[in-house]
Every structure is written in structure tokens, then in C-alpha cells.
Amino acid sequence: MHVTSESAKKAIDGALKKAESTGTRMCIAVVDSGGALKAFYRMDDAWVGSIDIAIKKARTAVYFGMPSGEIGQLSQxxxxxxxxxxxxxxxxxxxxxxxxxDDEGFMSGAIGVSGSSVENDDLVARAGVETIGVCDLPEHPWRT
Amino acid sequence: MHVTSESAKKAIDGALKKAESTGTRMCIAVVDSGGALKAFYRMDDAWVGSIDIAIKKARTAVYFGMPSGEIGQLSQxxxxxxxxxxxxxxxxxxxxxxxxxDDEGFMSGAIGVSGSSVENDDLVARAGVETIGVCDLPEHPWRT
Amino acid sequence: MHVTSESAKKAIDGALKKAESTGTRMCIAVVDSGGALKAFYRMDDAWVGSIDIAIKKARTAVYFGMPSGEIGQLSQxxxxxxxxxxxxxxxxxxxxxxxxxDDEGFMSGAIGVSGSSVENDDLVARAGVETIGVCDLPEHPWRT
Amino acid sequence: MHVTSESAKKAIDGALKKAESTGTRMCIAVVDSGGALKAFYRMDDAWVGSIDIAIKKARTAVYFGMPSGEIGQLSQxxxxxxxxxxxxxxxxxxxxxxxxxDDEGFMSGAIGVSGSSVENDDLVARAGVETIGVCDLPEHPWRT
Structure with a gap:
């Protein structure tokens, strides 16, 4: 089950709200459970280099079913x-x-955010997810 | 001058409205005047293969300052x-x-649509642009 | 819903059987509904250049929900x-x-075959699908 | 001399058996002695991101005639x-x-596995090879 257009929109709106409240300028990408782009939004004056990073962060998270930063600890x-x-x-x-x-433990996609410190990026990404689900997968193997 | 986030949103909403009224399921991409992705939206059940095509159509239009189909006549x-x-x-x-x-003849970006016949794709793309500007550039060289 | 490992195996075995009966040496690829590789098999002495073609044919079919050759008629x-x-x-x-x-009209993936004439490639691909489903989608939009 | 289809199948089956006994969900790739894909199998619910990693691990091993992890010690x-x-x-x-x-010291190909810890991945890869040969090459230059 893939993230729907409506959910993707909600997630981006949730992330945007957080970005605005923290005064950051973000690129926000939502991909489906296969990693294909579902929705994307670049705030005015966000770094152009963050477009690709936001999309790749989302793909990284969905490709391995975990936050991108967890993989980064293992890839040092x-x-x-x-x-x-x-x-x-x-x-x-x-x-x-x-x-x-989602509520049943299905991973429907992922969100990737880039444009500020990684702490802020992560915060904004999680704010997006919280509008439509949770970030934590049940123990692998999850259901897709 | 690049298309703003707000304008990109308006353009996508305008395109979506047209897509819904024609019963088509589209991928819609907005790029800025440098060809960098500004906003993207994939309707549920749109072809996965249309993601890349929508983005590339928008880039093609902005890279040469003309509708993608005009270039296609010259590339046969x-x-x-x-x-x-x-x-x-x-x-x-x-x-x-x-x-x-825009009103002053500046090209601020482009929109690319894919998911149906090329006639419908073009129709939906133009409906998106009409919410925020026009499709026709003044004689080259235009101002960017 | 993606094609399962078991179904992918059945499809490849069905395709292999047809390839053997026609005396052809094929590359056979199965991708899931997002275009990600699920299973692949290259017969001995099949063209090395057919590896990528088989995978790309499968991706093309699933990306647009139709046989690759139908797109080819529109891309002349x-x-x-x-x-x-x-x-x-x-x-x-x-x-x-x-x-x-599948029986309910869901597209669970696609199969791509390369290694002989396009007629044979198509025949072998369809023989693979027939072991686990059908090739024809209901009218777009299908359910994925 | 390249790994045959029959041997590739055996290797994948051997790897699969090990993966099942260790409760892991793997992507398993076999390439020939030139690095071209010979066979591939993705277990249900394996990480989508592991497809490419399994194939690249196999290519890495065959391109340099040694286990991928040995190269990793030299690339720090x-x-x-x-x-x-x-x-x-x-x-x-x-x-x-x-x-x-093979028995005569010829490298006929390589196997790459991804989907769990690197220890498990390596274990499963070696279980695959053991069904058809050994992992250790004689001193370079080996015979291909």
C-alpha cells in the first residue's frame, strides 16, 4: 500500500508548518513504498542543492525501512x-x-527534508510524518 | 526571477483541477527558470513512468524557452x-x-505534465500556467 | 500488491519452458509493481546485451501498464x-x-524477455505471465 | 569459463536455504566472470535497497577476484x-x-548477498558458493 496523494499533501503541509515555525527554508520530498516520487515542495530561497538531497533521503529511508541517519552511523x-x-x-x-x-505496521513511503541543520531537517521530517502516521517500523520484516 | 512557492502551488492546483475534470491521472512538475524542481504532485494511480517524463518535459520547456512539443517538431x-x-x-x-x-515577459519557470494522451497532458499543463501567467514568450532573447 | 517470490519463480519457469521449446536463449526479468527487480535468469549463451534489455522491457511495461511494444508504436x-x-x-x-x-485487475509487476526475435521474446514473456495471471489490464486507471 | 545457468540456480538455492534457516530476507545475485548478471532472486519483504547492493557486491568480488569485504579493508x-x-x-x-x-582454480563468477547484517550476508553468500565450488582463488593471476 502506497502513501496516497492526500496523505502526501498532509505530510508536506505538516512539515511546512514546522519549517515555518523554526524559520528554516526546506525542500520536502515524499516517496511511495517503492521509492518513487509522490510529492515535492521547495520553499522560496531553499538551497538548490537540497532538492536532490531531500529526495535521496526519502529514498534511503524507504529502501532500508529506517531513518536515514541510522544508516549513517553504520556507514562511517x-x-x-x-x-x-x-x-x-x-x-x-x-x-x-x-x-x-501506518497503524497496522505497513510502511507506505517516506519523507525526506533538506535545507537546514540535520537536526532541523529531521525535526521537520518527523513533523510531516506525524500528521499521517508514525516513523517507527515494527521489527523487520515489516509488511509492505 | 524564479516562480515562487506560492505560484507553483497555484499552478499545480490549476492543473489538478483540469486533470480531475478530464478524468485523467497526472504527474505534474513545476521547475524554476534554471530547470530545478520547485514542486511536484503525482495523483493516485498515475503511471509511475510519468514521474520522470513530467519533470523532463518541464525542464525541456524551460531550457529552450518554448513548449516541449515545438522542439519535438524540430527533432524528427x-x-x-x-x-x-x-x-x-x-x-x-x-x-x-x-x-x-509573467506579465512583463519574464520566464519564471515551466510546468510539465504526463499521464494521458499528449493532447490532454498539454491541456492540463496550460491550465496550470493560466492560473499564474501565460505560456508565450516574447521573441528570443527573452529576459530571465 | 507486488508479485511474490514464488510467483516470480513460476513465471520464470514458464518462460524458460517456452524458450526451450522454441530453441531460443533468453534473458528473463521479473519486476514488481514499482519496477524493482524481483527475479532474473539468463540462459547459457544468451546475449550479454540482452540482460539490460530484458530488465528495461519489464520496467517499461510496468511503468505504463501496457506491453512494451504498444508504446513502441506510439514512439515512432x-x-x-x-x-x-x-x-x-x-x-x-x-x-x-x-x-x-491478477484476477482482480491488480498489476503486480511485469516480465521482460530478450534474446531472440521480438516475436519470440513476446511469446516467451506471455508464456511466463500465463502461469500466474494475465497480461491485460482493465481500462486505466487500474488498481496498484 | 562462466558460471552456468544450472550452477547459478544451485548457488541461489543454497543461499536461499541458509537465508531461511537464519530467518533473514535476502537479495541474492550471481554474476559471471565478466561481472554480467546471470541470476537474481529477491525474497519477499527483503529491502528494496538491497537489490542494487547485492548486484554490486557480486560485481565487486568478481572485478578484483576477492571477497568484497577484503577490498573494504583497503579502501578505508x-x-x-x-x-x-x-x-x-x-x-x-x-x-x-x-x-x-571451481576445482581447477578458475573463477567462474561471484555471488552477492544483501539484506541483513554483513556477517549474515557473507554467511549466506558463502553457503551459496559452497554448493558449486569454493570462494578462495589461487594466487593472482588466476585463470579466467
Whole structure:
């Protein structure tokens, strides 16, 4: 089950609200459970370089069913997944991408945010998800 | 001058309204005057393959300051721009991408639509532009 | 709903059987409803160049919910979709890619075959689908 | 000499058996001695992001005739192959890719596995190889 257009819109609106309240200028991307772009919004004066990062964060989160930042802890030099960023046409493994999970534990997609500090990016992404679901998957394997 | 977030939203809403009235399921992309993605919306059950086509149509229109379909007439076998689709990481040169031009003749971006016949795609794209400007540029060189 | 591992295996076995009976050496790819690779099999002595073609045919069929060859009729010079092959990291629009549709009209994925004439490719692809479903989608929009 | 279809199938079945016994959900790829995809299988609910990683691990192993994880030790910051992941359209240099070597010391291909911890990935990959050969190459230059 993929995130619907209506839910994607709600998630982006929720993220936007948080971005505005924190005075940040964000790119916000929502992808479906296969990683395909569902909706995207770039605030005025957001970094142009954040477009691709927001989309890649969302894809990273949905491709592995976890927040992008968790993968980043495992991909540091000397850690088990060092270099995973080279897969899948480029992964972004710092915070700001989180899965969208519904009440029944299905991952319907993910949201990715870029444009400020990674703490803010993550905060805004989670604010988006909270309007339509939760970020935490049940133990792998989840249902898709 | 780039299309603003607010204008991009208006353009997408205008396009959506037309898509709904024609019973089509579209991917709708708005890019700024540099071709960078500003906003995107995929209706439920739209073709997954249309995501990239909508974005590429918008980029094609803004990269050359004309509707994507006009370039397609020049890129047919034997015509002067034959093969132009190979440039810029892939152009889409059939109808559905149109520039967004303001009252003073500035091109602020473009909209690209994919998901139905090229006639419908073009119709929906133009409906989007009409909410915020016009599609026709003054004689080249225009002002960006 | 995506094609399951078990169904993908059945589809490949069905396609293989047909390939063997026609004396052809094929690459056979099954993708899920988002276009992600589910299973792949290359027969001994099949063309190496057919690996990518088989995968791209399957993706093309699932991205637009129709046999790849139908798109190819619309993408000829002078036709409405001329140049669509430049989208989505490369589409293959000649026959050999067909959707996999279940009893309820859901498209669960697609199969793509390459290695012989396009007629044979298409025949083998359809033999694969027939072991687990049908190739024909109900009128667009289908359910995914 | 390339891995045959029959051997590739055996290797995947061997890997699958190990994956099932360890309760993991894997993507399993077999490539020939030139790095071209021979067979692929994605278990239900395996990470979508693991498709590309499994294939890249197999390619990495065969391109350099050693387990992917060995290259990863040489590609850490300060080590001689730092950044090798940027070559060959993306290498994956953590464990889970191993060469397939026959009785006479010929490398016929490689297997790559992704979907769990790198220890599990490596275990499953080796279980696949063991059904048809060994993972260890004689001293370079080996025979291909």
C-alpha cells in the first residue's frame, strides 16, 4: 500500500508548518513504498542543492525501512556499511529521511527534508510524518 | 526571477483541477527558470513512468524557452535538431511541457505534465500556467 | 500488491519452458509493481546485451501498464511519444515486456524477455505471465 | 569459463536455504566472470535497497577476484584504495560478495548477498558458493 496523494499533501503541509515555525527554508520530498516520487515542495530561497538531497533521503529511508541517519552511523569509516552511499544511484545517510508507517505496521513511503541543520531537517521530517502516521517500523520484516 | 512557492502551488492546483475534470491521472512538475524542481504532485494511480517524463518535459520547456512539443517538431529524423533528446540528461520533446511567463515577459519557470494522451497532458499543463501567467514568450532573447 | 517470490519463480519457469521449446536463449526479468527487480535468469549463451534489455522491457511495461511494444508504436518518428525512450534511465519500447495482472485487475509487476526475435521474446514473456495471471489490464486507471 | 545457468540456480538455492534457516530476507545475485548478471532472486519483504547492493557486491568480488569485504579493508581512509567505490559505476566494499572458484582454480563468477547484517550476508553468500565450488582463488593471476 502506497502513501496516497492526500496523505502526501498532509505530510508536506505538516512539515511546512514546522519549517515555518523554526524559520528554516526546506525542500520536502515524499516517496511511495517503492521509492518513487509522490510529492515535492521547495520553499522560496531553499538551497538548490537540497532538492536532490531531500529526495535521496526519502529514498534511503524507504529502501532500508529506517531513518536515514541510522544508516549513517553504520556507514562511517571502519563501520560495517562503509561506502553504502555508492549504491542505488546515491544514498544520503545523514538525518532528515524517515519512513512513513501506518497503524497496522505497513510502511507506505517516506519523507525526506533538506535545507537546514540535520537536526532541523529531521525535526521537520518527523513533523510531516506525524500528521499521517508514525516513523517507527515494527521489527523487520515489516509488511509492505 | 524564479516562480515562487506560492505560484507553483497555484499552478499545480490549476492543473489538478483540469486533470480531475478530464478524468485523467497526472504527474505534474513545476521547475524554476534554471530547470530545478520547485514542486511536484503525482495523483493516485498515475503511471509511475510519468514521474520522470513530467519533470523532463518541464525542464525541456524551460531550457529552450518554448513548449516541449515545438522542439519535438524540430527533432524528427531529417530535421535540424534530430537527436536533441540525448542532451541534458534526457529531454522529452513531445507536448506537455510549457514555459511559465509573467506579465512583463519574464520566464519564471515551466510546468510539465504526463499521464494521458499528449493532447490532454498539454491541456492540463496550460491550465496550470493560466492560473499564474501565460505560456508565450516574447521573441528570443527573452529576459530571465 | 507486488508479485511474490514464488510467483516470480513460476513465471520464470514458464518462460524458460517456452524458450526451450522454441530453441531460443533468453534473458528473463521479473519486476514488481514499482519496477524493482524481483527475479532474473539468463540462459547459457544468451546475449550479454540482452540482460539490460530484458530488465528495461519489464520496467517499461510496468511503468505504463501496457506491453512494451504498444508504446513502441506510439514512439515512432512522427508519432505522439517520439523519443519517450530517453525517459526513466532508458525505456525499451519494442515487444517482449508485458504486465502481470491478477484476477482482480491488480498489476503486480511485469516480465521482460530478450534474446531472440521480438516475436519470440513476446511469446516467451506471455508464456511466463500465463502461469500466474494475465497480461491485460482493465481500462486505466487500474488498481496498484 | 562462466558460471552456468544450472550452477547459478544451485548457488541461489543454497543461499536461499541458509537465508531461511537464519530467518533473514535476502537479495541474492550471481554474476559471471565478466561481472554480467546471470541470476537474481529477491525474497519477499527483503529491502528494496538491497537489490542494487547485492548486484554490486557480486560485481565487486568478481572485478578484483576477492571477497568484497577484503577490498573494504583497503579502501578505508588512509588506506591504499581509499575511494575505490567511485569506480565501475559504484562498488560495494563491505562483506557479502564472494568469488565462485571451481576445482581447477578458475573463477567462474561471484555471488552477492544483501539484506541483513554483513556477517549474515557473507554467511549466506558463502553457503551459496559452497554448493558449486569454493570462494578462495589461487594466487593472482588466476585463470579466467
Amino acid at each position: 569509516p571502519g563501520q560495517p556499511l562503509y561506502g553504502i552511499e555508492h549504491s542505488n544511484d546515491g544514498m544520503i545517510t545523514f538525518p532528515g529521511g524517515v519512513p512513513i508507517v | 529524423p531529417g530535421q535540424p535538431l534530430y537527436g536533441i533528446e540525448h542532451s541534458n540528461d534526457g529531454m522529452i520533446t513531445f507536448p506537455g511541457g510549457v514555459p511559465i511567463v | 518518428p512522427g508519432q505522439p511519444l517520439y523519443g519517450i525512450e530517453h525517459s526513466n534511465d532508458g525505456m525499451i519500447t519494442f515487444p517482449g515486456g508485458v504486465p502481470i495482472v | 581512509p588512509g588506506q591504499p584504495l581509499y575511494g575505490i567505490e567511485h569506480s565501475n559505476d559504484g562498488m560495494i566494499t563491505f562483506p557479502g560478495g564472494v568469488p565462485i572458484v
